[in-house]
Amino acid sequence: MNIVVCIKQTPDPEHFSKITIDPTRGTIQREGIPSVINPLDRHALEEGLRLREKFSGKVTAISMGPPQAREVLELALAMGVDEAILLCDKAFAGADTLATAYPLAGAIKKCGTIDLVICGNMSVDGATGQVGPQLAELLDIPHITFVSNVEFRGRRSLVVKRELEYGYLKTEVELPVLLCVVKSINEYRLPTVIGIMEAMRKEIKTWAACDIEATSETIGLAGSPTVVTNIYERKVERKREILKGTPEEMARQTAAKLHELGVL
Amino acid sequence: MSNEVWVWAEQRNGQLMGVSLEILNTGSQLAQKLGREVVAVLIGYQISGLAAELVAYGANKVYTIDKPELSLYQSDVYAKILADLVQKDEPTILLLGATNVGMDLAPRVAAKLKTGLTAHCADLRIDDVGGKPLLVADVPGFGGNMVVSIACPERRPQMATVRPGVMERPSKESTRKGAIIPVEIEIRDKDFRARTVEIVEQKPEGAPLEAAEIVVAGGWGLKSVGGFKFIEELASVLGGSVAGTRPAVDANWVTEDRMIGSSGKTVAPKLFISVGASGATHFTTGFLKSKTILAVDQNPKAPIFEVCDIGICGDVAKVVPCLIGEIKKIKAG
Numbered sequence: 001m002n003i004v005v006c007i008k009q010t011p012d013p014e015h016f017s018k019i020t021i022d023p024t025r026g027t028i029q030r031e032g033i034p035s036v037i038n039p040l041d042r043h044a045l046e047e048g049l050r051l052r053e054k055f056s057g058k059v060t061a062i063s064m065g066p067p068q069a070r071e072v073l074e075l076a077l078a079m080g081v082d083e084a085i086l087l088c089d090k091a092f093a094g095a096d097t098l099a100t101a102y103p104l105a106g107a108i109k110k111c112g113t114i115d116l117v118i119c120g121n122m123s124v125d126g127a128t129g130q131v132g133p134q135l136a137e138l139l140d141i142p143h144i145t146f147v148s149n150v151e152f153r154g155r156r157s158l159v160v161k162r163e164l165e166y167g168y169l170k171t172e173v174e175l176p177v178l179l180c181v182v183k184s185i186n187e188y189r190l191p192t193v194i195g196i197m198e199a200m201r202k203e204i205k206t207w208a209a210c211d212i213e214a215t216s217e218t219i220g221l222a223g224s225p226t227v228v229t230n231i232y233e234r235k236v237e238r239k240r241e242i243l244k245g246t247p248e249e250m251a252r253q254t255a256a257k258l259h260e261l262g263v264l
Numbered sequence: 265m266s267n268e269v270w271v272w273a274e275q276r277n278g279q280l281m282g283v284s285l286e287i288l289n290t291g292s293q294l295a296q297k298l299g300r301e302v303v304a305v306l307i308g309y310q311i312s313g314l315a316a317e318l319v320a321y322g323a324n325k326v327y328t329i330d331k332p333e334l335s336l337y338q339s340d341v342y343a344k345i346l347a348d349l350v351q352k353d354e355p356t357i358l359l360l361g362a363t364n365v366g367m368d369l370a371p372r373v374a375a376k377l378k379t380g381l382t383a384h385c386a387d388l389r390i391d392d393v394g395g396k397p398l399l400v401a402d403v404p405g406f407g408g409n410m411v412v413s414i415a416c417p418e419r420r421p422q423m424a425t426v427r428p429g430v431m432e433r434p435s436k437e438s439t440r441k442g443a444i445i446p447v448e449i450e451i452r453d454k455d456f457r458a459r460t461v462e463i464v465e466q467k468p469e470g471a472p473l474e475a476a477e478i479v480v481a482g483g484w485g486l487k488s489v490g491g492f493k494f495i496e497e498l499a500s501v502l503g504g505s506v507a508g509t510r511p512a513v514d515a516n517w518v519t520e521d522r523m524i525g526s527s528g529k530t531v532a533p534k535l536f537i538s539v540g541a542s543g544a545t546h547f548t549t550g551f552l553k554s555k556t557i558l559a560v561d562q563n564p565k566a567p568i569f570e571v572c573d574i575g576i577c578g579d580v581a582k583v584v585p586c587l588i589g590e591i592k593k594i595k596a597g
Contacts, residue, residue, distance in 0.1 A: 016407040017545055028410070098375060125406060127526070128383035130371035137375035142340055142457035145368040160458075164364050166521065167465035169337065173458040225380030229393055229400060230413035234545070236552060239573040250576045251586035254558065257574060259594050261556055263478060263535045264502070 001057030001155075001175075003116045004108050005048045006135070007041040007076060009069040010125040021231055028231065037072040040120025042079075043181050046188035047150065048118050049080050055155060057115075058082045062107050064092055064100060070204055077199035078191030085111075089208040094221030097130035102219055104131070105138035106212035114139075115156075117178040121145055129180065136178035143178040144171055148185050266303075269295040270355040270421065272346060273304045273318055273326075274365055276337075277465065280314050282433070282474065283361030285321050287426050289434035290388055291359055292322045297390045298356070298397065301325060305349060307342055309335035312444070319442035322434045326444045333451065336460040337365045339372065341451055347376040349447065355421045357399050359388075362425040370425050380416030381423040386553075388424060388431075393417065399424065407526045408549025429474030429530050430553065468521050471505060478504030478535045479551070481524050484511040485540020485561060485580055492517040494584040495539060501591050507531070509541045524550035540580050543568025560584065 011019060012034045020029045048059040061076035063069050064087040073084035087103050095103075108114055117139070122129035129145065136143030148168065149161035156175045161168050163182055191199070209219060217223055243250040258264050271291040273284040288304060295302040301324040306315055308330065315326040329345055346369070350358060358373075360366040362384050374381035385401035393400065398415045399422040405412045416422040473479065480502065482495040492506065495517075499506045508518035510525065524531060526546040536554035540561060541547060548571050551557065559572035560583050569575040576583055 011406070013407060013546075017409055019406050019409060021410065096380065097371065098378070098380070101375065126383075128371075128381075129367050130374070130381060130383060133368060133371035134375035137343075137372050143368075143372065144339070144458055146364050162364070162368075164463070164465070166468050167463065169460045170462040170464070171458050171460045177458065225378070225419040226382060226414050226416050228412055229391075229415050231405075232411055234404070234409060234411050234549075234552075236548075236571045238557060238571055240569065240575065241573060242569060242575040242577060247578050247582040247586045250578060251583060251590045254574060254576060254587055255590035255594050258535065258556075258558075258591070261535070263556065264591060264594055 001051060001055040001115045002111070002113060003048045003051060003057060003059045003118065004111060004114050005041070005044050005059060005061050005076070005081065006104055006117065006119045006131070007045065007061055007063045007072050008038045008123055009035050009063065009065050009072045010038045010123050012036045013124045021233055035068065035071065037075055038120050038123040040122065040181065040183065041072070042188040043183060043185055044118045044120045045076055045079050045081065046186045047179075047181055049189070050186065051116065054152070060085065060111055062087065062104060064103055073204050074199055075191060077202050077204070078195045079189060080195055084202065084204045086204055086206045087212070088206050091209045091214070091216065091220050094224065095219060096224035096226045097128055098134055098225060099219050099223035100131050101134035101138050102223060103209070103212060103214050104135050106214050107207060108139060110212055115175045117141070119178065119180045121147070121180040121182045132178060132180040139178065141176045141178055142173055143180065144173065145180040147179045147181045150179065150185070265354040267298070267354070267356040268300050269298065269302045269357045270350070270359070271302065271304050271323070272358065272360045272366070272369070273306045273314070274361055274363060275306065275308045275311060275314055277463065278310070278314070280317060281361055281363055281428075283363060283366070283426065283428035285433045286428070286431040287359040287361055288318065288321055288323060290426065290431045291357070292434065294357060294388065294390060294399065300356070303327065303355065305346060307334050307345060315444045319444065320436045320438050320440055322440065324442050326442060328444060328446050329449055330446060331451070333456070336463055338456055338460055339368055340457045341455050342369055343372040343376060344455065345449055346373050348449070350377060350421060358421040358423045360423070360425045362427040366425055370423060374423050377419070377421070379419035379421060379423055381425070382414045382416070383425050384427045385424050386411070386430060388426070391415075398422065404526065404549050407546035409545045427530050429532055473505050473507055473522060473529050473531055476505035476531065477533050478502045479507050479531050479533045480504050480537045480539065481507040481509065481541065481551070482512050482517065482539050483509040483541025483547070486512065486517065487515070489581045491515070494580070494588070498537065498539070498584055498588055501588055501595070502535075504535070509547050526550065538568055538572070539584060541568060542566040543571060
């Protein structure tokens with residue numbers, strides 16, 4: 001079974017509140033903010049590795065990002081994937097989700113016949129959850145999001161549980177398919193020391209736009225149908241009336257105010 | 265080229281999803297600004313009653329695609345139907361509710377149409393961008409710390425998804441008139457590559473959070489009183505719903521479906537009360553549109569006091585019981 005897992009590096013969510021805007025350029029300041037692998041991508045990698053254990057085959061991890069994104073591919077190799085590819089090119093920068101899906105599709109097509117593509121359901125930074133389904137459309141394969149369980153009936157037939165807000169949908173599909181997984185699908189393994197050492201011997205392939213025959217109208221800023229017209233730090237306009245006194249006094253004042261507002 | 269404002273209306277088990285009404289309202293307002301009609305597209309089985317409801321809620325036109333095979337969400341076929349209809353009619357805007365289904369469908373349709381899609385918008389408006397009236401969406405980023413405004417200048421339709429509870433619902437007027445237009449489509453068995461065979465619904469206990477007029481949310485600060493007893497009592501005396509932060513969910517004081525924030529629910533009730541939560545942006549982003557925000561916390565420097573209308577700094581163990589008592593007095597007298 002030929003499996004591709006798409007992964008991404010994001011700023012560490014624990015440090016989101018430290019991200020600021022450069023007032024002169026209107027761009028996001030990410031310097032000094034540590035990066036991590038998108039948390040759900042660990043579950044995606046884990047699912048790929050488990051299926052390789054069950055069916056034998058190959059797991060390839062692909063990431064589109066700046067040179068620093070090698071770190072997440074190193075982690076993927078240390079977890080046990082067979083190959084790692086970094087899509088890195090200035091031409092890819094400034095991409096929205098569609099312009100991200102295009103290079104990923106180009107890279108996957110270059111990997112030969114793929115049976116299964118696995119992604120995390122969404123990333124913690126953009127949190128759109130759009131790249132997976134868009135990638136599936138470009139690969140012309142079906143996709144299923146919010147996947148919390150995968151059950152194989154034979155080698156090519158799956159029954160997939162996709163989460164709803166309250167409950168789930170049971171969906172049947174045949175390979176090839178793209179699955180976007182949620183946290184509850186599995187518990188991911190941590191890299192072992194041996195895994196890390198073996199990973200250091202594996203090479204991370206780096207592909208640029210020319211390697212995957214990407215056309216300039218489909219990638220980067222030029223290939224992005226959406227544009228950012230403004231970025232600002234959230235300002236909240238609120239009364240901020242901080243009460244004073246004993247708990248009893250403050251409670252009385254509050255109840256009176258709520259009564260005035262008509263919420264009681 | 266109709267240049268209409270379109271809304272994909274989601275139905276599940278014979279009922280319209282609340283968010284579909286909310287985006288219909290937004291769609292109506294956008295359509296009015298553009299001098300166009302607002303149109304709903306409804307896919308399912310035995311949905312004519314729901315189509316009539318959409319008209320009552322403000323749709324000028326409803327396209328219905330009614331087939332037994334489409335009763336449950338079928339991603340390949342729904343995406344194909346929606347994309348085909350859009351290509352024929354060329355609306356300028358297409359909105360979808362960001363339910364688990366909407367989030368599955370919207371990006372696929374956007375990729376088919378090679379157009380731009382903005383996810384989970386907090387605000388949608390028509391702005392003049394470079395001389396053109398464009399749909400501009402405000403999106404919270406990085407856990408809510410940033411707001412990014414996004415537009416789709418060239419490609420059409422301009423697509424956006426909106427989470428439940430963010431926009432207001434329209435009023436229902438049975439006197440409203442609108443055209444309900446059944447659309448005949450041809451679907452073959454092989455069009456269903458991923459086939460949904462069953463829906464299993466597990467109804468949550470209590471009323472859905474997004475519909476609550478009053479929400480009382482508790483955070484880690486409740487540890488000092490051993491849990492959510494005060495939160496539940498306060499919610500009960502106010503007739504409100506209970507919610508919590510991520511740490512409260514992890515402590516098992518409240519279930520995950522009651523979690524507020526960027527990875528949980530967004531609510532905009534008349535009154536939101538935060539108790540014992542310091543106010544991290546990924547929490548507060550989930551209730552910033554509430555009409556009135558009351559915050560109770562023992563730390564005077566807690567960021568929650570930056571985003572409240574009324575702030576009580578004090579010991580939760582003392583303040584909340586007093587508040588419950590005072591509210592009871594007012595309600596009795």
